[in-house]
Amino acid sequence: MLMRRRAVSDAARNIAPTNATMRTATSGHVDDMPRVKQLSAGRPAHCGNIVRCYLPLVKWVRVVWVPAVVMMVTVSCGGSPSEIRVSAAASLTDAFAEVETAFEATHAGVDVVLNFGGSSALREQIIEGAPVDVFASANMSTMESVVAAGEVAVDPRVFARNLLEIAVPPGNPGNVTGLADFSRQDLLIGLCAEGVPCGDFGRQALEKAGVTPSIDSNEPDVRALLTKIELGEFDAGIVYVTDVTAAKGQVEGIEIPASDNVVATYPIAVLASAPNPDAAGVFVEFVLSDTGKAILSRYGFAAP
């Protein structure tokens, strides 16, 4: 046994210098390298000792285990019982960020994690089984399809309302005055995509006004649209009143008359598969409370 081990280690020692010399000899002619490498990395032909045979593998594992441990520790830290995962419509971005701060200040040890996106994208995540505690949608129909999928624990409750407004870049370079301008070919017009609440509402408003829009892009959510208006890349777009407030002078708002406007209703609900249903219920109550309403109205939302 001892003899045999020696023979193996000799073989290993023999491979190493050969490899090194070949490396120096062929430096500059790297096309020879892969073959040499394969020889030394593979299992030696006369390999008896299992440890030595797998030595390259052990070394490789050492490269892998550090990131693996880091990853596992990080992952296991997430999803703790005191975490509430909230999926909220993109138009709630600023308001809910403040709701989060206020909630965490009064509920020690609870961590609210916000996930913003187009309501329809959030709905798909929920229906496909994302671990979410609370869903706040920008329209009833998206929430209704989540209810229909059996994903909602308690009946959704309306916590805010919103109106549409035309947003234009500062200075209004396209001289937009109302919805009628959305049919102008010379303007770059952005809307939210169909299926996203702001996209559906915007199209309803245009239809009420009898305007066929000349659309240049259907943006995935209202904040993506707002950003491109802020940048001056679109001449006009239809967003929520609250988005114009949130943009703080980065866009100009043009009111849509009540006859053409559409009221967006925001429902909120605890989800059936919520990992943390109790805390989720407390969060929903907080959003519906006077404190919650006060924060929302500061961002331009109307009371339910």
Added chain:
Amino acid sequence: MSRRSRPPRLLIVLAVLGAAIFAVPLLGLLARTPWRDLPSLLSSDIVIDALKLSLISSLGATVISAVVGVPLAWLLARVEFPGRRLVRGMVLLPLVLPPVVGGAALLFALGRRGLVGEPLYKATGLVVPFSVWGVILAVTFVSMPFLVITVEGALRNLDARFEGAAATLGATRWTVLRKVTLPMVMPSISSGLVLTWARALGEFGATITFAGNLQGRTQTLPLAVFVALESNRGTAIALSLVMVAVSLTVLVVLRERWWKTW
């Protein structure tokens, strides 16, 4: 020899796990496919428009990459100049950067209010974003590094003595490039172009950020999938299948043909 035919079991288990990461999502897609409605879904306007646009933009990006990417690779591999490392890093940046960041950067540079875009718009009235050209540009930005990195590597490994020999036999530098250098790195150029094309076909983030999303003008297959996923899942799955089929065919067939020569 008999030992070689029995590979270590642990490695096989890990390798199968690795393969499963790619295979399982594909199976998930196939399991959800509404096979009966597939023909009507595939012939819908959205699918056909997106397919057309994806082919135009991905092939456009491949052609542009070939025209400017190969010279760029040659420059990086063969010419010493100050800041070469920086340029190389910059060229490879799109490989690691989130494509959305790339798209936003393009918008800041070439948008109507952008660094280059504003004077361009004022002088010519040309608007690059939200047009087919915007799609091609966004897609090229993200996919060309694959060509540059592949060809640069090949050029570096090329034995300079062949080119030297050609030169001593009286070939001009241009002839050496055409008759010796390029033919020798041709396999790398080919496989680099295939990778570039495949990446271009799948590009999403930079496109939707820079070029926007409009059916028939800037809505490529990945964008159409993204939008349809939220409104019409059948169409989304049909679109996804088209992408998988096209990409897989090209990658399998071309790999057989070109990578072997590597």
